[in-house]
Amino acid sequence: MQVYMRFLVTAIGSMSADFVIRALRGNYPNCVIVGLDTHVRNCIIQANDVDFFYQVTNVSEQEYIPYLLELCQQHEINFVLPLTDPEVDVLAPVKNYFQSAGITICVSDVGIIQLCRNKLLMHDYFSNHLSIQTIPSVFYSEINKLNGSPIIAKPKMGRSSAGILKFKDISQIDIKNIIVDEYVFQPMLVGDVYTVDVVRDRKFNTVSVARKELIRTSNGAGLSVEIEKNDSLLELTKIVADTLNIEGCMNFEFLKSEGTFYLMDINPRFSAGIAFSWLVGYDFVVNQIRVFQDIELLQLPTYNNCFASKYYKEEIFSQ
DSSP: OOOOOEEEESOTTSTTHHHHHHHHHHHSTTOEEEEEESSOGGGOGGGGGSSEEEEOOOTTSTTHHHHHHHHHHHTTOSEEEOOSHHHHHHHGGGHHHHHTTTOEEOSOOHHHHHHHHOHHHHHHHHTTOSSOEEOOOBOGGGGGGGTTOOEEEEETTOOTTTTOEEESSGGGOOTTSSOGGGEEEEEOOOSEEEEEEEEEOTTSOEEEEEEEEEEEOTTSOEEEEEEEOOHHHHHHHHHHHHHHTOOEEEEEEEEEETTEEEEEEEESSOOTTHHHHHHTTOOHHHHHHHHHTTOOOOOOOOOOOEEEEOOOOOOOOOO
16 A cells, blocks of 8 residues: 655745645645644635644644644654744754654754754854854843944844844944843844755755845845855855754855855754745755655756746635
Protein backbone atom coordinates (compact mmCIF):
# COMPACT_ATOMS: atom_id res chain seq x y z
CA MET A 1 0.00 0.00 0.00
CA GLN A 2 1.36 3.43 -0.94
CA VAL A 3 2.03 5.75 1.99
CA TYR A 4 1.31 9.43 1.33
CA MET A 5 3.19 12.26 2.99
CA ARG A 6 1.30 14.18 5.65
CA PHE A 7 2.26 17.74 6.55
CA LEU A 8 1.15 20.28 9.12
CA VAL A 9 1.83 23.91 8.18
CA THR A 10 1.45 26.68 10.76
CA ALA A 11 0.50 30.33 10.21
CA ILE A 12 -0.96 29.74 6.75
CA GLY A 13 -2.00 33.38 6.57
CA SER A 14 1.67 34.45 6.55
CA MET A 15 3.50 35.64 3.45
CA SER A 16 5.41 32.43 2.72
CA ALA A 17 2.40 30.14 3.16
CA ASP A 18 0.98 30.27 -0.36
CA PHE A 19 4.22 29.08 -1.94
CA VAL A 20 4.92 26.50 0.78
CA ILE A 21 1.52 24.88 0.21
CA ARG A 22 1.90 24.99 -3.60
CA ALA A 23 5.36 23.45 -3.35
CA LEU A 24 4.11 20.61 -1.15
CA ARG A 25 1.24 19.90 -3.57
CA GLY A 26 3.58 19.97 -6.56
CA ASN A 27 6.25 17.72 -5.11
CA TYR A 28 4.16 15.26 -3.09
CA PRO A 29 1.07 14.21 -5.10
CA ASN A 30 -1.87 13.13 -2.94
CA CYS A 31 -0.20 14.46 0.19
CA VAL A 32 -2.36 15.56 3.12
CA ILE A 33 -1.85 19.11 4.40
CA VAL A 34 -3.21 20.36 7.70
CA GLY A 35 -3.15 24.16 8.00
CA LEU A 36 -3.27 26.27 11.16
CA ASP A 37 -3.78 29.94 11.82
CA THR A 38 -4.91 32.18 14.67
CA HIS A 39 -7.54 33.85 12.43
CA VAL A 40 -10.90 32.43 11.46
CA ARG A 41 -11.19 30.46 8.23
CA ASN A 42 -13.04 33.22 6.36
CA CYS A 43 -10.01 35.51 6.79
CA ILE A 44 -7.48 33.03 5.38
CA ILE A 45 -7.65 32.33 1.65
CA GLN A 46 -5.03 29.56 1.97
CA ALA A 47 -7.50 27.63 4.13
CA ASN A 48 -9.10 26.55 0.84
CA ASP A 49 -5.79 25.05 -0.29
CA VAL A 50 -5.29 22.65 2.62
CA ASP A 51 -7.16 19.45 3.40
CA PHE A 52 -7.93 20.38 7.01
CA PHE A 53 -7.92 23.82 8.61
CA TYR A 54 -7.88 24.63 12.32
CA GLN A 55 -8.02 27.97 14.07
CA VAL A 56 -5.58 27.83 16.99
CA THR A 57 -4.62 29.95 19.97
CA ASN A 58 -1.54 32.13 19.95
CA VAL A 59 1.63 30.04 20.08
CA SER A 60 2.50 31.58 23.45
CA GLU A 61 -0.58 30.07 25.12
CA GLN A 62 -0.03 27.07 27.38
CA GLU A 63 -2.48 24.86 25.50
CA TYR A 64 -0.80 25.35 22.10
CA ILE A 65 1.75 22.51 22.29
CA PRO A 66 -0.63 19.82 23.66
CA TYR A 67 -3.21 20.77 21.03
CA LEU A 68 -0.61 20.70 18.26
CA LEU A 69 0.56 17.25 19.32
CA GLU A 70 -3.05 16.05 19.41
CA LEU A 71 -3.64 17.30 15.85
CA CYS A 72 -0.42 15.70 14.63
CA GLN A 73 -1.39 12.35 16.11
CA GLN A 74 -4.96 12.61 14.87
CA HIS A 75 -3.81 13.26 11.28
CA GLU A 76 -0.72 11.02 11.45
CA ILE A 77 1.52 13.95 10.54
CA ASN A 78 5.05 13.24 9.28
CA PHE A 79 6.45 16.79 9.13
CA VAL A 80 5.59 20.08 10.85
CA LEU A 81 6.60 23.26 8.98
CA PRO A 82 6.47 26.36 11.23
CA LEU A 83 6.41 29.57 9.18
CA THR A 84 6.89 32.35 11.75
CA ASP A 85 9.58 33.19 14.30
CA PRO A 86 7.41 32.88 17.44
CA GLU A 87 6.37 29.37 16.36
CA VAL A 88 9.98 28.37 15.75
CA ASP A 89 10.89 29.77 19.20
CA VAL A 90 8.27 27.58 20.89
CA LEU A 91 8.58 24.45 18.75
CA ALA A 92 12.37 24.11 18.71
CA PRO A 93 12.55 23.18 22.44
CA VAL A 94 9.99 20.36 21.96
CA LYS A 95 11.53 19.05 18.73
CA ASN A 96 12.89 15.88 20.36
CA TYR A 97 9.64 15.29 22.25
CA PHE A 98 7.66 15.30 19.00
CA GLN A 99 10.35 13.17 17.33
CA SER A 100 9.83 10.48 19.95
CA ALA A 101 6.21 10.35 18.74
CA GLY A 102 7.34 9.95 15.12
CA ILE A 103 6.68 13.60 14.19
CA THR A 104 9.48 15.71 12.69
CA ILE A 105 9.48 19.44 13.38
CA CYS A 106 11.55 20.94 10.56
CA VAL A 107 13.78 23.37 12.44
CA SER A 108 17.38 23.43 13.60
CA ASP A 109 18.24 22.46 17.16
CA VAL A 110 17.09 24.77 19.94
CA GLY A 111 20.53 26.17 20.81
CA ILE A 112 21.05 27.32 17.22
CA ILE A 113 17.57 28.86 17.09
CA GLN A 114 18.11 30.81 20.30
CA LEU A 115 21.42 32.16 19.03
CA CYS A 116 19.94 33.21 15.69
CA ARG A 117 16.92 34.90 17.24
CA ASN A 118 18.83 37.04 19.75
CA LYS A 119 20.50 39.92 17.93
CA LEU A 120 23.06 40.61 20.65
CA LEU A 121 24.00 36.93 21.06
CA MET A 122 24.42 36.65 17.30
CA HIS A 123 26.61 39.77 17.20
CA ASP A 124 28.80 38.55 20.06
CA TYR A 125 29.10 35.07 18.53
CA PHE A 126 30.57 36.47 15.31
CA SER A 127 32.37 39.48 16.80
CA ASN A 128 35.83 37.91 16.48
CA HIS A 129 35.18 35.95 13.29
CA LEU A 130 37.81 36.47 10.62
CA SER A 131 35.36 36.49 7.69
CA ILE A 132 31.96 37.62 9.01
CA GLN A 133 31.30 41.27 9.79
CA THR A 134 28.33 42.16 11.98
CA ILE A 135 26.80 45.56 12.69
CA PRO A 136 28.17 46.82 16.04
CA SER A 137 25.48 46.08 18.65
CA VAL A 138 25.32 47.09 22.31
CA PHE A 139 22.91 47.38 25.19
CA TYR A 140 21.97 50.89 26.32
CA SER A 141 24.52 50.75 29.15
CA GLU A 142 27.31 50.70 26.54
CA ILE A 143 25.75 53.08 24.05
CA ASN A 144 28.64 55.56 24.27
CA LYS A 145 30.66 53.05 22.23
CA LEU A 146 28.57 54.13 19.23
CA ASN A 147 30.15 57.61 19.32
CA GLY A 148 26.90 59.56 19.03
CA SER A 149 26.20 58.58 15.42
CA PRO A 150 22.63 58.17 14.09
CA ILE A 151 21.31 55.15 15.96
CA ILE A 152 18.78 52.44 15.34
CA ALA A 153 17.25 50.48 18.23
CA LYS A 154 15.92 46.98 17.58
CA PRO A 155 14.14 44.59 19.94
CA LYS A 156 16.78 41.97 20.70
CA MET A 157 14.23 39.22 20.00
CA GLY A 158 12.41 41.20 17.31
CA ARG A 159 10.84 39.95 14.10
CA SER A 160 9.70 41.46 10.80
CA SER A 161 11.13 44.91 11.63
CA ALA A 162 8.52 45.38 14.37
CA GLY A 163 9.36 47.83 17.14
CA ILE A 164 12.36 49.43 15.44
CA LEU A 165 13.20 52.96 16.60
CA LYS A 166 15.50 55.50 14.96
CA PHE A 167 17.35 58.41 16.57
CA LYS A 168 19.53 61.18 15.10
CA ASP A 169 21.90 60.88 18.06
CA ILE A 170 22.21 59.53 21.59
CA SER A 171 20.63 62.61 23.16
CA GLN A 172 17.29 61.85 21.45
CA ILE A 173 16.85 58.49 23.17
CA ASP A 174 14.16 58.74 25.83
CA ILE A 175 14.63 55.70 28.06
CA LYS A 176 11.38 56.48 29.87
CA ASN A 177 9.39 55.36 26.83
CA ILE A 178 11.17 52.08 26.04
CA ILE A 179 12.30 49.08 28.03
CA VAL A 180 15.98 49.50 27.24
CA ASP A 181 17.01 46.01 28.37
CA GLU A 182 14.87 44.56 25.59
CA TYR A 183 16.60 46.61 22.89
CA VAL A 184 19.88 46.38 21.01
CA PHE A 185 21.38 49.67 19.78
CA GLN A 186 23.33 49.93 16.52
CA PRO A 187 24.80 52.64 14.31
CA MET A 188 22.41 53.44 11.48
CA LEU A 189 24.39 52.24 8.46
CA VAL A 190 23.22 53.16 4.96
CA GLY A 191 23.24 50.56 2.23
CA ASP A 192 21.41 47.85 0.31
CA VAL A 193 19.63 44.97 2.04
CA TYR A 194 20.25 41.47 0.69
CA THR A 195 18.16 38.47 1.66
CA VAL A 196 19.66 35.02 1.15
CA ASP A 197 17.58 31.85 1.19
CA VAL A 198 19.82 29.05 2.44
CA VAL A 199 19.45 25.34 3.11
CA ARG A 200 22.07 23.01 4.60
CA ASP A 201 21.88 19.24 4.91
CA ARG A 202 23.40 16.77 7.36
CA LYS A 203 26.29 16.07 5.00
CA PHE A 204 27.30 19.75 5.23
CA ASN A 205 26.12 20.64 1.71
CA THR A 206 24.78 24.18 1.42
CA VAL A 207 22.69 25.81 -1.32
CA SER A 208 21.78 29.48 -1.29
CA VAL A 209 20.11 32.07 -3.53
CA ALA A 210 20.59 35.79 -2.89
CA ARG A 211 18.51 38.81 -3.85
CA LYS A 212 18.89 42.54 -3.37
CA GLU A 213 15.73 44.07 -1.94
CA LEU A 214 14.67 47.01 -4.09
CA ILE A 215 11.27 47.72 -2.51
CA ARG A 216 10.38 46.39 0.94
CA THR A 217 7.30 46.62 3.11
CA SER A 218 7.57 48.26 6.52
CA ASN A 219 7.87 44.80 8.08
CA GLY A 220 10.82 43.86 5.88
CA ALA A 221 9.21 41.76 3.15
CA GLY A 222 10.66 42.26 -0.32
CA LEU A 223 8.18 43.29 -3.02
CA SER A 224 10.60 44.02 -5.86
CA VAL A 225 14.01 42.37 -5.88
CA GLU A 226 17.06 41.74 -8.00
CA ILE A 227 18.09 38.09 -7.87
CA GLU A 228 21.82 37.95 -8.40
CA LYS A 229 24.57 35.37 -8.20
CA ASN A 230 27.06 37.19 -6.00
CA ASP A 231 29.86 34.72 -5.30
CA SER A 232 31.36 36.64 -2.37
CA LEU A 233 27.98 36.93 -0.64
CA LEU A 234 27.14 33.27 -1.25
CA GLU A 235 30.51 32.26 0.19
CA LEU A 236 29.81 34.37 3.29
CA THR A 237 26.45 32.63 3.58
CA LYS A 238 28.10 29.21 3.54
CA ILE A 239 30.59 30.30 6.19
CA VAL A 240 27.75 31.49 8.45
CA ALA A 241 25.75 28.28 7.89
CA ASP A 242 28.78 26.08 8.60
CA THR A 243 29.85 28.09 11.64
CA LEU A 244 26.39 27.78 13.18
CA ASN A 245 25.97 24.18 11.96
CA ILE A 246 22.41 24.91 10.85
CA GLU A 247 20.08 22.16 9.68
CA GLY A 248 17.45 22.82 7.04
CA CYS A 249 16.24 26.20 5.71
CA MET A 250 16.86 29.66 7.06
CA ASN A 251 17.18 33.11 5.58
CA PHE A 252 20.05 35.46 6.27
CA GLU A 253 19.88 39.22 5.85
CA PHE A 254 22.96 41.25 5.00
CA LEU A 255 23.46 44.98 4.69
CA LYS A 256 25.96 46.05 2.04
CA SER A 257 27.40 49.35 3.19
CA GLU A 258 30.45 51.01 1.62
CA GLY A 259 31.41 47.76 -0.09
CA THR A 260 31.18 45.53 3.00
CA PHE A 261 28.53 42.88 3.63
CA TYR A 262 27.39 43.03 7.26
CA LEU A 263 25.41 40.11 8.67
CA MET A 264 22.27 41.86 9.91
CA ASP A 265 19.71 39.19 10.86
CA ILE A 266 19.25 35.43 10.80
CA ASN A 267 15.66 34.20 10.51
CA PRO A 268 15.40 30.46 11.24
CA ARG A 269 12.51 29.84 8.83
CA PHE A 270 11.48 30.33 5.22
CA SER A 271 11.71 33.94 4.07
CA ALA A 272 8.57 35.82 3.04
CA GLY A 273 10.03 35.87 -0.48
CA ILE A 274 10.88 32.18 -0.71
CA ALA A 275 9.05 31.99 -4.06
CA PHE A 276 11.65 34.32 -5.61
CA SER A 277 14.24 31.55 -5.35
CA TRP A 278 11.86 29.13 -7.03
CA LEU A 279 11.67 31.52 -10.01
CA VAL A 280 15.33 30.81 -10.77
CA GLY A 281 14.88 27.07 -10.37
CA TYR A 282 15.41 26.13 -6.74
CA ASP A 283 12.66 24.81 -4.48
CA PHE A 284 13.70 25.34 -0.88
CA VAL A 285 10.53 23.70 0.44
CA VAL A 286 11.17 20.28 -1.09
CA ASN A 287 14.81 20.54 -0.05
CA GLN A 288 13.75 21.33 3.51
CA ILE A 289 11.86 18.04 3.54
CA ARG A 290 14.84 16.21 2.00
CA VAL A 291 17.08 17.45 4.82
CA PHE A 292 14.79 16.05 7.49
CA GLN A 293 14.46 12.80 5.55
CA ASP A 294 18.27 12.66 5.66
CA ILE A 295 18.42 12.88 1.85
CA GLU A 296 21.10 14.93 0.13
CA LEU A 297 20.13 18.32 -1.29
CA LEU A 298 19.26 18.81 -4.93
CA GLN A 299 21.80 20.83 -6.87
CA LEU A 300 21.24 24.47 -7.73
CA PRO A 301 20.75 24.91 -11.50
CA THR A 302 22.53 27.63 -13.44
CA TYR A 303 20.53 30.85 -13.56
CA ASN A 304 20.84 34.39 -14.81
CA ASN A 305 20.54 37.55 -12.76
CA CYS A 306 17.03 38.95 -13.02
CA PHE A 307 14.45 41.30 -11.52
CA ALA A 308 11.29 39.95 -9.92
CA SER A 309 8.24 41.33 -8.11
CA LYS A 310 5.30 40.16 -6.05
CA TYR A 311 1.84 41.19 -7.13
CA TYR A 312 -1.57 40.79 -5.55
CA LYS A 313 -5.12 40.49 -6.78
CA GLU A 314 -8.50 40.48 -5.14
CA GLU A 315 -10.91 37.57 -5.35
CA ILE A 316 -13.88 36.15 -3.48
CA PHE A 317 -12.89 32.97 -1.69
CA SER A 318 -15.71 32.54 0.81
CA GLN A 319 -19.44 33.31 0.86
